[in-house]
Amino acid sequence: MHIMEGFLPFKHAVGWTIAAVPFVAGGLLAIKKRIRDKPEQRMLLGVAAAFAFVLSALKLPSVTGSCSHPTGTGLGALLFGPVAMAPIGAVVLLFQALLLAHGGLTTLGANIFSMAVVGPFAAAGIFRLARSLKASFAVSVFLAASLADLSTYVTTSLQLAWAFPDPTGGFVTSFAKFAGIFAITQIPLAISEGFLTVLIFNALARFNPQELQELKLLPADKARA
Amino acid sequence: MLIEQAAYANRWRPVSPAAKGLFAANALIAAFAASTPSTAAIIAAVLMTVTVLGAGIALLSYLRVSAPALLFLALGCLSLAFSIDVGNGGPVLQLAPTGWHKLAEVGARSLGALAALLFLILTTPLIDLIALLRRLKTPELLLEIMVLCYRMLFVFSVAIDETLTAQSARLGYASPRLAMRSLGELAANLTLQVWQRAHALHVAAQARNNDGPLRFIEPVFPHARRDCCIAALAGSSLIALALVLR
Structure with missing residues (x-):
């Protein structure tokens, strides 16, 4: 869910950009280190960004019967790690602004913070927590993907509520208003994206389990192919 | 686009x-x-x-x-x-x-x-904007991700179009349930291509003695x-x- 160009007041746009920069810079440093150790990974991140971009353009059947677009936040965080997702997400969001006019340049920082920082870290954290609580692989992936999606939508609602507090009810009422409006599309989308991500990992585990083992997402004894 | x-x-x-x-x-x-x-x-x-x-x-x-x-x-x-207004009874x-x-x-x-x-x-065009960002001293690694992303997204778009056509021809999107399953298979297939295409690009770059940044002739x-x-x-x-x- 992108905040459009110019929607945030100037101070908020600058503030969210400053908040997002350390995560993108930290991600770039981590990627640099990773490339030093494994030079063959240099191409991987650019290709991964293209993958995330085209994935976000796919039409996803929603449980309400309508269609929407997956964010790919959870999938990306599980495949490439939450730290690498900040620069990858930044590039994807910049491209969405420049090639599709979704989002914007002044709101790029706010969008990076919700979709490339909060979402991926939430996905990675929820996946680890679910696995440590002995949840099955499929349930862990579903929870990670759908709750990551929800966390980005809650963050965007918080950003909007902070920028535009309700004149009578203040921040809380404004948050309830924005979250209520966007919940109509975002909750069904989160559930659909959770199912889709499970189907993707099922197909990967069935036909190409070695990739998941290399990413340390699937134990060696779970390989079925 | x-x-x-x-x-x-x-x-x-x-x-x-x-x-x-x-x-x-x-x-x-x-x-x-x-x-x-x-x-x-x-x-x-x-x-x-x-x-x-x-x-x-x-x-x-x-x-x-x-x-x-x-x-x-x-x-x-x-x-x-x-x-x-939550003051008078209900909202x-x-x-x-x-x-x-x-x-x-x-x-x-x-x-x-x-x-x-x-x-x-x-x-x-986006490629001109990337060249402009290079002149504005954007980190080289970020530019590299952008250049690769820009070039690969058209490759992936074609792959998606062809897969969607093949799946639709086999009634893969006839119902929401089938659509979700087909979409999952499509995305899983694309996910694998991320590693395969990245490896192929790495081999191609190595074969051309690439030792760092990817540079292109700018207009x-x-x-x-x-x-x-x-x-x-x-x-x-x-x-x-x-x-x-x-």
Whole structure:
């Protein structure tokens, strides 16, 4: 869910950009280190960004019967790690602004913070927590993907509520208003994206389990192919 | 992609990307600096006219590109206009005391900023913008991700189109349940291609003695200095208009 160009007041746009920069810079440093150790990974991140971009353009059947677009936040965080997702997400969001006019340049920082920082870290954290609580692989992936999606939508609602507090009810009422409006599309989308991500990992585990083992997402004894 | 097609085919394609970037940056400042909603709306109208009449972008394409953003703007502005009153028993939706004023202020500013963004992206191909970012000293690694992403997204788009056609021909999207399953298989297949294509690119780069940044020949803009002067003049006029009009 992108905040459009110019929607945030100037101070908020600058503030969210400053908040997002350390995560993108930290991600770039981590990627640099990773490339030093494994030079063959240099191409991987650019290709991964293209993958995330085209994935976000796919039409996803929603449980309400309508269609929407997956964010790919959870999938990306599980495949490439939450730290690498900040620069990858930044590039994807910049491209969405420049090639599709979704989002914007002044709101790029706010969008990076919700979709490339909060979402991926939430996905990675929820996946680890679910696995440590002995949840099955499929349930862990579903929870990670759908709750990551929800966390980005809650963050965007918080950003909007902070920028535009309700004149009578203040921040809380404004948050309830924005979250209520966007919940109509975002909750069904989160559930659909959770199912889709499970189907993707099922197909990967069935036909190409070695990739998941290399990413340390699937134990060696779970390989079925 | 409608935006990319317009960016390559418009009248101002030979104009320096630095000049177009400078004008768009000034236009963004003007949209934010506008003292009244009507001033911001005038700036949006000026920018739209410049893009459509100056650069020769078809009005229909312009409206189609801006439609999703305008939908978000309509939703966002509606939520600003109304307020929830929880004081008298249950929650009641009512017009906020400063609702219309806030709606006009945010709506007009967003329209101005959106028009500035559309001016830039409809007149400048992304590859020129990446070259501009390189000159502005953006980190090399980020640029590398951008260059690879730009080149690979067309490859993936073709792969998606072909897979969707093949799946649809086999009734893969006949029901929501089948659609979800087909989409899962499509995305899983694409996920695997990420590693396969990255490995193939790495081997190709190694075979050409690539030792670091990916560099491409950048187009030359012979009138860049003149273009930048005109853009600076036009941009500062927009800012002046934003500050003077009340």
